Amino acid sequence: MNQRRISLITLGGTISSEATRATSGVVPVSGADLFRQEVEHWVPGIELLPHELRLVPSPSLHLDDLLALHRYVVALPDDVDGVVVSQGTDTIEETAFALDLLGTAADRPVVVTGAMRSRAAAGEDGPANLVSSALVAASEQARDAGVLVQFADLVHSARWVSKRSTFHVDAFSSDPLGPIGYVAEGQAHLEHLPRRRPALAAPESATARVALVSTGSGDDLAMLPSLADAGYDGVVLSGVGAGHVAASAVENVSAAASRIPVLLASRTGAGPVAERTYGYPGGEIDLVERGVLTAGRLSPVKARVLLALLLSAGLTGDTLRAAVASHT
Structure with a gap:
């Protein structure tokens, strides 16, 4: 694979969470630079460009945060080949669908991912999801596919994906059509692409309740x-x-x-x-x-x-x- 430049935008969530002395349970604390090191270790052909846009649990993400995310992505320079967004899994489907409606992936692949196990858990799944998501975002197959969700090596369309489990690592499914692709042996495979719809004009702010x-x-x-x-x-x-x-x-x-x-x-x-x-x-x-x-x-x-x-x-x-x- 030629060297690919992938923007990694982090919003917080379980994938960024660790145990702290100040709280019971895990909370978002980790930044994007650690993720960059993990991905580049496993995929030397990818240069990751980290940016921590938010650091919150995903239920606290507001539509205004997603509009800010959209504006950040569309303003990226042309030499950025793809985008990975990491956040909490509870509202991944809302983030991915909002970005898809806004046409955020018009110029480059956009892949949303997260983790079901925090950085404090045995067998944390965050690093593997980041690596697979970076591979999808770097793939030419993912261009013109709309916004995607990659989780547990399966690739889903933003329109159909939903979270179906509170704790299972393979927490996402796409009823009734199923995933549109997968990641295996360090390569993304997209078997069928979703139908594209015209993008919505992004409002200045999320004024509607x-x-x-x-x-x-x-x-x-x-x-x-x-x-x-x-x-x-x-x-x-x-x-x-x-x-x-x-x-x-x-x-x-x-x-x-x-x-x-x-x-x-x-x-x-x-x-x-x-x-x-x-x-x-x-x-x-x-x-x-x-x-x-x-x-x-x-x-x-x-x-x-x-x-x-x-x-x-x-x-x-x-x-x-x-x-x-x-x-x-």
């Missing part, structure tokens, strides 16, 4: 109409099955949708929100007639990222509806 509300059997969603009064600009409703709510909830859904956008996703984790199958009160046909938008195959957390970006960019009405439809 979007709630995520999950429903269940018999839930009347009584709190839904009050979200607008609480300062929320939109809400993602994680419905049961193919995107449904209880009959007792429909008036509350209507009341909410009359004031703020309501985007309906499925809590199942696989399969699209239905469009024309169920006509009972609380079924998807009824909800759409009440002004609810549908998220297609997007998971609830990814639907929230999409809606927050669109609302922060100032989209409303039919323009918002069209943008949702083109990215779900």
Whole structure:
């Protein structure tokens, strides 16, 4: 492999965490330069350019942090061949999807990774994930593939990947399509590339507050109409099955949708929100007639990222509806 220059951007998370005397449990403390040494030891053909952008647990990453990450990546010089982003695994799917929506990987591969075991644990997986991610980011195959997630030597598309385990090392999967590639013997292999969609214009800042509300059997969603009064600009409703709510909830859904956008996703984790199958009160046909938008195959957390970006960019009405439809 010719010498490749890879930007390593660290945000914190388990991969950066160690035990300290001041706390019980591990916390993010390690910087990017240590990661550079580890990767360059195992892959001499890669020059890693470390930059510590944030040092926080991933639940504390705000959409504004992801916009800052996007701006940093697109401003990198042309001689940077690829990018690896390391962060906590809890919200990797949100980071990767936000970057993918914004077209962050338009000029060079962008790979997001992390670790399930901290630097204080036996058999830490962070260094191996960094090495494999650097190999993917350095690969010509990864160009024009959109933002990718590499974990445990499997390569996932940002659109489909999700975290499926709280502790297993192979914590990520891509239902229903599976990984798009893998890393073996020091080489990245991408077997099929995802369909590319037009990039969203990045808003100046993440001004929109979007709630995520999950429903269940018999839930009347009584709190839904009050979200607008609480300062929320939109809400993602994680419905049961193919995107449904209880009959007792429909008036509350209507009341909410009359004031703020309501985007309906499925809590199942696989399969699209239905469009024309169920006509009972609380079924998807009824909800759409009440002004609810549908998220297609997007998971609830990814639907929230999409809606927050669109609302922060100032989209409303039919323009918002069209943008949702083109990215779900």
